[in-house]
Amino acid sequence: MSKTTTYEPGSHPNLPPPPGSVGPIAWMRENLFSSWLNAALTLLSLFVVVVIVPPIADWAYFSATFEGTSREACTATSGACWAVVTSRWDQFFYGLYPQAETWRLNLAFVGLLIAVTPWLVPNTPFRRPLVLFSFAFPFIAAWLLRGGFGLEEVHTGRWGGFSLTLVIGVTGIVASLPLGILLALGRQSNLPVISWLSIAFIETVRGVPLIMFLFMASNMLNLFLPSGVQFDLLLRALIAVTLFSAAYMAEVVRGGLQAIPKGQMEAAQAMGLSYWQAMIFIILPQALRIVIPGIVNSFIALFKDTSLVAIIGLFDLLNMAKAIVTDTDWQGLSIEVYAFAALVYWIVCFSMSRYSIWLEGRLDGGKRD
Amino acid sequence: MSETQHPAVSVKGVHKWFGQFHVLKNVNLEVASGERIVICGPSGSGKSTLIRCLNRLEQNQKGSITIEGVELTEDVKRIDAIRKEVGMVFQHFNLFPHMTVQENCSLALIRVRRMPKAEADAVAMEYLEKVQIPEQADKFPGQLSGGQQQRVAIARALAMKPRIMLFDEPTSALDPEMIKEVLDVMVDLAESGMTMLVVTHEMGFAKEVADRMVFMDEGEIIEVAPPSEFFTNPKSDRTKLFLSQILDH
Numbered sequence: 001m002s003k004t005t006t007y008e009p010g011s012h013p014n015l016p017p018p019p020g021s022v023g024p025i026a027w028m029r030e031n032l033f034s035s036w037l038n039a040a041l042t043l044l045s046l047f048v049v050v051v052i053v054p055p056i057a058d059w060a061y062f063s064a065t066f067e068g069t070s071r072e073a074c075t076a077t078s079g080a081c082w083a084v085v086t087s088r089w090d091q092f093f094y095g096l097y098p099q100a101e102t103w104r105l106n107l108a109f110v111g112l113l114i115a116v117t118p119w120l121v122p123n124t125p126f127r128r129p130l131v132l133f134s135f136a137f138p139f140i141a142a143w144l145l146r147g148g149f150g151l152e153e154v155h156t157g158r159w160g161g162f163s164l165t166l167v168i169g170v171t172g173i174v175a176s177l178p179l180g181i182l183l184a185l186g187r188q189s190n191l192p193v194i195s196w197l198s199i200a201f202i203e204t205v206r207g208v209p210l211i212m213f214l215f216m217a218s219n220m221l222n223l224f225l226p227s228g229v230q231f232d233l234l235l236r237a238l239i240a241v242t243l244f245s246a247a248y249m250a251e252v253v254r255g256g257l258q259a260i261p262k263g264q265m266e267a268a269q270a271m272g273l274s275y276w277q278a279m280i281f282i283i284l285p286q287a288l289r290i291v292i293p294g295i296v297n298s299f300i301a302l303f304k305d306t307s308l309v310a311i312i313g314l315f316d317l318l319n320m321a322k323a324i325v326t327d328t329d330w331q332g333l334s335i336e337v338y339a340f341a342a343l344v345y346w347i348v349c350f351s352m353s354r355y356s357i358w359l360e361g362r363l364d365g366g367k368r369d
Numbered sequence: 370m371s372e373t374q375h376p377a378v379s380v381k382g383v384h385k386w387f388g389q390f391h392v393l394k395n396v397n398l399e400v401a402s403g404e405r406i407v408i409c410g411p412s413g414s415g416k417s418t419l420i421r422c423l424n425r426l427e428q429n430q431k432g433s434i435t436i437e438g439v440e441l442t443e444d445v446k447r448i449d450a451i452r453k454e455v456g457m458v459f460q461h462f463n464l465f466p467h468m469t470v471q472e473n474c475s476l477a478l479i480r481v482r483r484m485p486k487a488e489a490d491a492v493a494m495e496y497l498e499k500v501q502i503p504e505q506a507d508k509f510p511g512q513l514s515g516g517q518q519q520r521v522a523i524a525r526a527l528a529m530k531p532r533i534m535l536f537d538e539p540t541s542a543l544d545p546e547m548i549k550e551v552l553d554v555m556v557d558l559a560e561s562g563m564t565m566l567v568v569t570h571e572m573g574f575a576k577e578v579a580d581r582m583v584f585m586d587e588g589e590i591i592e593v594a595p596p597s598e599f600f601t602n603p604k605s606d607r608t609k610l611f612l613s614q615i616l617d618h
Contacts, residue, residue: 266426267463267522271477271529272452281476285467 070329084330085340091324092340095160095315101152105163108144111137112170120355122362138171156234160315162344167234168316169303169348172241176302177295179242180249181288184257185279187250198250205247211308213240218312237309245302252294256287289363296356300349317341375438377402377533377564378423383432385418392418393429394588402532405565407575407596410585411611416568419585420535423566424455437532453481456526460538462518464510464525470497471506474525482529496524500554516547520554527558534558536567570615576600584608 007013020026033039063079066086074081085092094102115134118124145167147153159167186198205213217236225231260283268278288295310319321341325334378400385393392415400406408416421427422434425441425448434441436451465473474493478484484492497503500520502513510518519539526534536555540548552574559565559578569575575582575596582599584592584607592599592608600616603609 261461261463263459263461263463264465267457267459267465270424270426270452270455270457271525272449272481273477274449277480281480282465286465289467 071331071333080336080339081330081333082336082340084324084333084336088324088327088330091161091320092317092344093162095164095320096158097154097160097163098152098158101147101154104144104147104151104154108141109163109166111140111144112166138174156232159234161320162317164234164314165303165306165317168238168241168306168309171238172245172302172306173299175242176245176249176298179246181253181284183246183250184253187254188257202247202250205244206251210241210244210305211311213244214308214312216240233312234314237312237314241302241306241309245298245305248298248301249295252291252298253287255294256289256291257283259290260287292356292360292363296352300352303349303352304345317344375402375435376400377404377437378566379433379435380419380423381433381435383419383422383429383434385415385422385427385429385431392588393422396432396588396590398583398590398593400564400566402564403562404580405559405563405578406567406581406583407579408566408568408583408585409570409572409575409611410591413587414585415588416583416585417537420457420537420566420568423533423535424452424457426457449481453529454531455533455535456529456531457535458519458522458526458537458539460541462510462515462522462542464518464522466510469507469509470502470513470521473510473521474528477525477529492528493524496528497521499527499557500524514547515543516550519543519547519551523551523554523558533564533566536565536569538568538570540569540571572600572616584611586611 032042059079061079063077064082065074065077065079066082068074068081068083069087071081071084073083090099090102094105097105114130115137118127118130118134124130143149143151145154145159146156183198183202186194187202189195189198214237217240218233221231221236264282264286265278268282273281306316307318309316310322315323318341321337324330325337330337376399378398380396380398383393383396384391394415396415396419398406398419408419410416418427422429422441423436437454439447439451441448441451464470465476468476471490471493474496475486475489478489478492479486482489494503494506497506500523502517502520502524505513505517505521510521513521523539539555540551543551548571552571555565555567555574556578565578567574567579579596582592582594582596583590584599584603584605586607591605592603594604599608600612603612
């Protein structure tokens with residue numbers, strides 16, 4: 001029925017694909033209904049979605065209560081009582097930080113966003129001053145959060161909620177990557193002392209649970225320190241989390257280092273580059289690119305592990321949620337409180353995951369051989 | 370130290386072992402400035418190891434190696450100084466895949482020679498023109514053919530303005546139709562008077578440019594002779610056997 005046109009050799013034009021092989025219908029036929037089993041699974045999944053989603057949406061949104069000052073506000077409807085979240089918003093995010101001073105946390109958060117921009121966004125304008133700012137930022141943030149030098153002092157014991165989670169998570173992430181890289185290089189070092197120390201550190205830390213590390217940081221450290229020396233509990237937790245995470249990071253980075261052909265180092269050395277120049281300009285950029293998924297995986301694990309600091313009495317987001325659940329005004333609302341805390345964790349972790357996927361795609365473009 | 374007083378390369382009584390394996394056995398070789406040496410021999414004969422000792426990618430356990438009058442020792446400063454004067458081209462190119470062709474060529478100028486970036490870029494382009502691929506400057510190595518990559522590797526080594534160039538089987542990893550473009554660049558370089566030590570099986574190239582042929586087997590230098598003698602009237606039986614194996618087919 002269709003007539004076949006013939007072309008001179010070398011003059012065949014690009015023709016459109018036959019009808020029905022592209023477009024949404026074709027996509028569905030190929031991906032959702034390609035076989036009987038596939039079609040059955042598609043329909044079953046659709047059924048499950050129809051059964052599950054409407055009640056959840058109804059509970060979480062359509063019949064939910066968003067405003068109120070106690071549990072009584074929520075008795076009218078059958079849905080979720082989000083009033084507990086909105087009325088305790090400040091505690092979720094600021095912990096017990098003095099209300100009049102929470103602007104300092106907000107300012108520090110904005111500063112954090114600015115400080116990470118030159119590292120995360122390629123070709124940032126004003127890169128040089130931004131990088132300088134990012135190196136100064138930890139000190140600025142410490143001053144803003146702790147106070148002193150003109151600001152009212154806020155003891156770390158009053159820090160809490162999401163802002164504390166962020167402090168521990170960001171500090172751990174930022175400090176553990178360079179430390180992990182150094183440990184990975186140390187482990188491969190030709191100098192036996194350095195490699196033994198690195199291996200000993202990595203294997204010791206990896207062999208112990210983080211919780212035990214935190215216990216040791218909170219209880220045992222005082223036994224070793226001379227009496228009278230006070231060591232901030234939060235600082236101890238920060239050090240414990242960072243060292244713990246660095247050991248894992250070292251092994252991730254080592255995986256990347258091993259994937260780089262020996263010839264790269266040889267070529268760099270043959271050109272007269274020193275060991276550190278070769279590492280910084282040749283080996284690490286390639287090695288770290290390979291292990292981005294592993295690095296981000298460690299970051300995500302670390303961010304969630306910050307919730308373990310509850311065990312030594314710090315009120316991070318999860319511990320704060322636990323405290324709110326026990327509040328007599330809001331008894332029996334653990335689902336809402338924990339669901340909200342889970343959502344906050346998920347948003348942060350999912351963002352990291354999406355960012356790493358974007359970064360991998362960007363670095364891959366045209367650069368692979 | 371004027372350079373004319375010293376041989377470019379002086380290898381005296383060099384021995385090397387890989388574990389128990391004795392790869393270099395009492396190797397002696399002197400190379401004058403501007404001389405072109407082609408080193409050949411069966412695989413495993415130690416020829417790559419020998420030239421890798423010349424810039425300390427491998428370390429000899431006995432004997433001495435002197436480059437332009439400076440003896441190679443444990444001293445890192447000396448090693449770095451010698452590496453600045455000795456360029457190397459590898460069998461597998463070893464370009465840096467995360468950098469553009471131009472960045473590959475300018476990196477060491479900027480970081481080792483401390484040249485300002487604009488000047489280094491200009492030098493890089495100059496040498497990319499010499500190897501006839503200036504139009505590829507902004508591409509990444511993975512986007513080039515093997516022959517083009519090896520020419521970039523040569524330009525990268527030359528950009529440092531070395532006094533000696535080492536070639537470690539530069540055409541062995543190339544598809545046959547790309548060997549000529551690389552050899553052409555090497556012939557040009559030889560004609561410019563560069564001191565060259567080339568490990569290769571390209572006997573046509575050897576006949577054309579070599580001042581002396583060095584034949585190695587089982588870690589020893591068996592025979593050193595000008596190509597006219599080496600190919601027509603080899604002294605040792607091993608050389609004869611080797612030549613018959615690579616030439617008669």
